[in-house]
Amino acid sequence: MKRRQLIVPGAAALVAPSIARAQGKFPDRPIRFVIPFAPAGPTDIIGRMAAEKLSAILGQQVIVDNKAGAAGSIGAVDVKNAKPDGYTLLCAPSSTHAINPTAFVKPAYDAVKDFTPIASICVNPLVLVARMDMPDTVMGLVELMKKNPGKYSYGSSGAGSIINLAGEYFKREVGGMDVEHIPYKGSAPALQDMMAGQTAWMFETFSTTLQLHKAGKVRILAYAYSKRAPVAPEIPTMIEAGVKGYEAYTFNLILGPANVPQPVVDVLDQAARRVMKDPATIKFLEDIAAVPTTDTTPQLTAKFINDEIAKWAPVIRAAGIRIE
Missing domain, CATH: 3.40.190.10 (Periplasmic binding protein-like II)
Structure with missing residues (x-):
């Protein structure tokens, strides 16, 4: 997948007024955005897009930090152990927050208790x-x-x-x-x-x-989604094809360590909502066959994580998948 130009004409509308200037507090320095996979993959491409958009809105640089390994667990643990001040965030994919909690024999983190839900970017x-x-x-x-x-x-x-x-x-x-x-x-x-x-x-x-x-x-x-893809509307969904209720996708979320203060969560939530309602963001994601989460909230993100773990846990157990 080619790296795309992420700042587009009209993006200035995202910059002013800056949430950082309006808030006068958080953030007052760069934010580190941990992507738990190597550069150039789907999670990295989507995460870098989100980082650039958030930088424009927050008035502070959101710096991507790729920390790959152990099916995303190395990056997830890095964020889990970070100070819960909003300056370290995780671009969480399905591996770290739907699969690893059940598949790993000894998970290095609790996917629910060790993180603060902030926003959902998309499903793939x-x-x-x-x-x-x-x-x-x-x-x-x-x-x-x-x-x-x-x-x-x-x-x-x-x-x-x-x-x-x-x-x-x-x-x-x-x-x-x-x-x-x-x-x-x-x-x-x-x-x-x-x-x-x-x-x-x-x-x-x-x-x-x-x-x-x-x-x-x-x-x-x-x-494998509830609605047909805009990029190929002639292809039926799995449900239409006869497999009742079948959906399967990867996803990308924005999470912080556990116990990020509510005022900081509120600032990040507001910024994420603006990113996800931006037409350029929506087009970028749809062009790579992802489904943007335009109604993102911390509460819906928390529910989404719990639902995905519950969905995949019996599949993982039935298949006998255990990762040391």
């Missing part, structure tokens, strides 16, 4: 993608898998990833399928092997697969 719905010789509908694929137990396999970017969990969730929601999971070290080799015929299908991000779909190299069967 996955798609069910299959190689070209597979059926062209979700139910057709399910029927083929069930008629041929043990014959087919599906790939993922790694054991315990959201891609893996989406596959296990799919198998469960269609009443069970005998389909082996093949974990890879990343999405690229998993997609390559699927196109080469080694696996039959997988879940993946829309932005990674849409061009392959248009080029006829893979077939996107459905979009």
